[in-house]
Amino acid sequence: xxxxxxxxxxxxxxxxxxxxxxxxxxxxxxxxxxxxxxxxxxxxxxxxxxxxxxxxxxxxxxxxxxxxxxxxxxxxxxxxxxxxxxxxxxxxxxxxxxxxxxxxxxxxxxxxxxxxxxxxxxxxxxxxxxxxxxxxxxxxxxxxxxxxxxxxxxxxxxxxxxxxxxxxxxxxxxxxxxxxxxxxxxxxxxxxxxxxxxxxxxxxxxxxxxxxxxxxxxxxxxxxxxxxxxxxxxx
Numbered sequence: 001x002x003x004x005x006x007x008x009x010x011x012x013x014x015x016x017x018x019x020x021x022x023x024x025x026x027x028x029x030x031x032x033x034x035x036x037x038x039x040x041x042x043x044x045x046x047x048x049x050x051x052x053x054x055x056x057x058x059x060x061x062x063x064x065x066x067x068x069x070x071x072x073x074x075x076x077x078x079x080x081x082x083x084x085x086x087x088x089x090x091x092x093x094x095x096x097x098x099x100x101x102x103x104x105x106x107x108x109x110x111x112x113x114x115x116x117x118x119x120x121x122x123x124x125x126x127x128x129x130x131x132x133x134x135x136x137x138x139x140x141x142x143x144x145x146x147x148x149x150x151x152x153x154x155x156x157x158x159x160x161x162x163x164x165x166x167x168x169x170x171x172x173x174x175x176x177x178x179x180x181x182x183x184x185x186x187x188x189x190x191x192x193x194x195x196x197x198x199x200x201x202x203x204x205x206x207x208x209x210x211x212x213x214x215x216x217x218x219x220x221x222x223x224x225x226x227x228x229x230x231x232x233x234x235x
Contacts, residue, residue: 028168028216029128032136033227035143036096041119043144047136049168053127056140057119073108077117080133083125094130098137098217101154101184101194107147116146127170128156130182130196135220142228151187152212153220155213156180158200165209167216181206183213190214 017117019148029050039045041057061074068075078099079090088093102118118137122129158169158177166173175179179199186193192210201209 010113015039015086028219031223033139033223035139035227041140041144042138043142043146045120045136045139045143046123047132047134047139049128049135050170051124052128052132053123054129054136055121055123056122056133057070058116058137058140058144058146059119060116061111061114061146062117064113067079068115069113070108072112074106074111074113075115076103076106076108077115078137079117080120081122083122094102094133097130097184097194097196100132101152102137102141103108103135103151104193105148105152105186107149110147110149112172125171126129127172127174128154130154131156131168134184136229137228139224142224149186149188151224152184152193152223153187153217153224154184155183155216155220156182157209157213159199159205159209163205165205165212167212179205181209181213183210187217189225191219194200 002100008071032048033045035045037046038057041059043058046053064075076099078095080087080095080098082091106116118140120133120136131154134152138152156168158166158173159179160166160176161178169177177199178199179197181197183192183194184194185191
């Protein structure tokens, strides 16, 4: 297997003039975030990674249907809407991954017999969509004041045929890649909350991608902190 033969990976660091969370061994596209955009949800956020953009809204804790009620914790639902058309298999798969990530950090036991709903609208998809959805969901949950034990972020890695590792790949880079791996990490100990992979890779490459994602998550969480500081310093 080609993936098993590759035991060493190189991290490609792109040079660019746009302002973003770049650093040694880390190549991420430009980030932008705006919270409290929508009036109807309890919390909302727009998250931009390069040309990939997702709008998130959080409703709750609110009343839950009896059929979905859980007696000892909140019921967490995630709805992902594509840019055009109706949700398909890919959207349902991403919904499950995002829900599992949110359930790992949201303190649902503080609000039993209620519902927390995260609605995500894809505005544009230019690569690393799942990671952008995770980041938008986290910032919207923060804006809604939902209690969490930690923040979380998503980081996507792409492995090329020559073993080069690319962080936060574009849609074109994802299509050309031998493997694409997305990780969700928490902000306390950079622990792995969720992972999903596609393609061929070795165990060593998996660990190298995880290590690169953990390094990149430091820059994402720093962006979170700076974004929140800018927002609350104005109020």
